[in-house]
Amino acid sequence: MQRSITTDHPKESCGLFGVYDVGTAASSIHRGLFAQQHRGQEGSGIVVSDGEKIRSIKGLGLIDEVFSGESLAQLPGHLGIGHVRYSTTGSDRIQNVQPLVVECVDGIWAVAHNGNLTNARKLRRMYQESGAIFQTSTDSEVLVHLLADPMYRSRPRRVARALHELEGAFSFLLMTKNCVMAARDPMGFRPLSIGRLNGGYVFASETCALAQTGAEYVRDVEPGELVVVDAAGLHSSRFAECPTDRLAQCVFELVYFARPDSRVFGYNAHEIRLQYGMRLAEEHPVDADIVISVPDSGNDAALGYSRGSGIPLDFGFIRNHYVGRTFIMPEQRDRASSVDMKLSVLPETVSGKRVVVVDDSIVRGTTCKRRVACLREAGASEIHVRVSCPPTANPCFYGIDLPTHEELVGAQMSVDEIREFIGADSLGYLSQEGLLSPFNNPEHFCAACFTGNYPSDVSHMKGKEALEASAPELALDP
Ligand code: SF4
Known part of the structure; x- marks a missing residue:
């Protein structure tokens, strides 16, 4: 008799893929996400821009369940970012599917995140107490609030300053209607690579996605680096110095x-x-x-x-x-x-x-x-x-x-x-x-x-759904 069993492994992280000027953005991102489906199966999303308008499609489920040929045709544009999700914070509800797309006073931003922010709870509480409303229960949303905060919005190097406030593990892809940005936390927990395709630029969590879209690997985004790609090309700057004594690249990426x-x-x-x-x-x-x-x-x-x-x-x-x-x-x-x-x-x-x-x-x-x-x-x-x-x-x-x-x-x-x-x-x-x-x-x-030797202070960390109701003790007073 044939017996059957399943596996019990750690669950996947998330996968990112972004493009600038490689041809049709949506189809490249679709391929890039497909190559990284193993990193997350709960939901996926693609956000693109044609330089004027930002459009997005997101949904719960596998990439094939969320996107069809017809849906990709509704996403014209030459730049964009995409995400496959496994929830390491927040539950698997549609609001938590990324990229997050928000309208700030100066335009639309899209954000896709792989990792876990260890100070998200503190930042979220700070913004909630000053009146901000959060749409999701993901840690990633705090970056959106930092970007919209006049403290950062009105000053030079806004994105770098916002990223500098974050602690923990993050590889981010961000976009506006005319540029794509990529950043890795200063300890380099999660991978993020840069490739070239058709004269444009590609970003991917894993190099297998570069290969499967025909892109050539160029280099990794450095820990603490912010890369911006726009009509003027690729610009690199640092938002944080790397700790000289150690990085904290996740060995489980290579184990499993x-x-x-x-x-x-x-x-x-x-x-x-x-x-x-x-x-x-x-x-x-x-x-x-x-x-x-x-x-x-x-x-x-x-x-x-x-x-x-x-x-x-x-x-x-x-x-x-x-x-x-x-x-x-x-x-x-x-x-x-x-x-x-x-x-x-x-x-x-x-x-x-x-x-x-x-x-x-x-x-x-x-x-x-x-x-x-x-x-x-x-x-x-x-x-x-x-x-x-x-x-x-x-x-x-x-x-x-x-x-x-x-x-x-x-x-x-x-x-x-x-x-x-x-x-x-x-x-x-x-x-x-x-x-x-x-x-x-x-x-x-x-x-x-x-x-058990954590590379940063995690004594205050709670479970993955800790942000689901981050202010339950506040009485609602209409
Ligand atoms: S190696 Fe570090 S980052 Fe990777 S799974 Fe273990 S604790 Fe997490």
């Missing part, structure tokens, strides 16, 4: 989030995962007959484990690529309903075999437990779980949706207790040294969800 064909922070994700697998084979060797991966995100590390150990790689799980976004929405009930839909075991591969199964992470542990049980039911004689990162023991406050300490199995149990909980014969995680070993500059990576 980024597509294997993307270069992130100067490293190819596939190559890094291959090295993790080889190192895992060194750190946790075992006598076994086959290595299998939890597809797709465990594929590269499984190949590395196979190469490092000399144990042949085989297909033990088959992924159903047609399981829709229902199964990757954030609510627990949706995850539970997907348990038997996403992955199937191939008994012909695993029956009677000593199996090494390589996964990229264990978050709550419940899905891994079920995965092991399915392999056992399919006849595997031994099951050795290998994980291509250290135990995930701390939540993320920088834009990745990891659960709380209470829900993270890596925070609640020792490795041996986790092994017993998931029912494996052995369990081996990549060491913290192994995690950072592929990098020339390991001090410039954030690994706080593994180490």
Whole structure:
């Protein structure tokens, strides 16, 4: 009998794509977002300008559900920005779908954000107390209020000054009717790259989106840099100095989030995962007959484990690529309903075999437990779980949706207790040294969800829907 199971991974971040003068903006952005659908499936939006008028289409769901050929035809223009969303702050309601589009006294602005602002609650409260009304429950909206604030609006370098007020993780794309801007926070948590296409400029969270639109990679937006592209070309300035002692590039982008064909922070994700697998084979060797991966995100590390150990790689799980976004929405009930839909075991591969199964992470542990049980039911004689990162023991406050300490199995149990909980014969995680070993500059990576060493103060942070009702205690007085 064929048994089926799903995955339990950290949830995606968001994806950005922007263009200036590459031809038809909307179709390029559509392609660029499509290449980054893995970064967010809850909603997507495209905003374009023809130099006179700004138009936008946004909706809940996958890109194909939000946009059709006809809808793209309603978006004429040569510049624009787009966003795919996974909610790391704010719920999955339509108002929260980005780019946010607002009308200030001096014109229309559009804003798209990847990351998480750690001082959003404070800024939001400050503006609300002075009478501002917020349309969304996202942290990103505070940038819009900073831009509209006369304190910033009426002074030179308005965008740079506004960005300078923000703390935490952010890659932003902004646009007005005649320019596109890109910025990365001073610690460089989230990726953002610049490309060239048809003589114009392209911005993308991941380089795979540059490749799939035919753009040539030029460079990354530097941490603390603001890039502006308009009719006069590309201008670069700094809105903040980079900390000289360290950046905080998110190592989880390379462990799991980024597509294997993307270069992130100067490293190819596939190559890094291959090295993790080889190192895992060194750190946790075992006598076994086959290595299998939890597809797709465990594929590269499984190949590395196979190469490092000399144990042949085989297909033990088959992924159903047609399981829709229902199964990757954030609510627990949706995850539970997907348990038997996403992955199937191939008994012909695993029956009677000593199996090494390589996964990229264990978050709550419940899905891994079920995965092991399915392999056992399919006849595997031994099951050795290998994980291509250290135990995930701390939540993320920088834009990745990891659960709380209470829900993270890596925070609640020792490795041996986790092994017993998931029912494996052995369990081996990549060491913290192994995690950072592929990098020339390991001090410039954030690994706080593994180490607990957060690169900035997060003691005041609350859950992802903390902005949903940020002033409930204020009495309404009509
Ligand atoms: S805490 Fe983890 S997921 Fe969050 S930015 Fe740091 S490495 Fe990335």
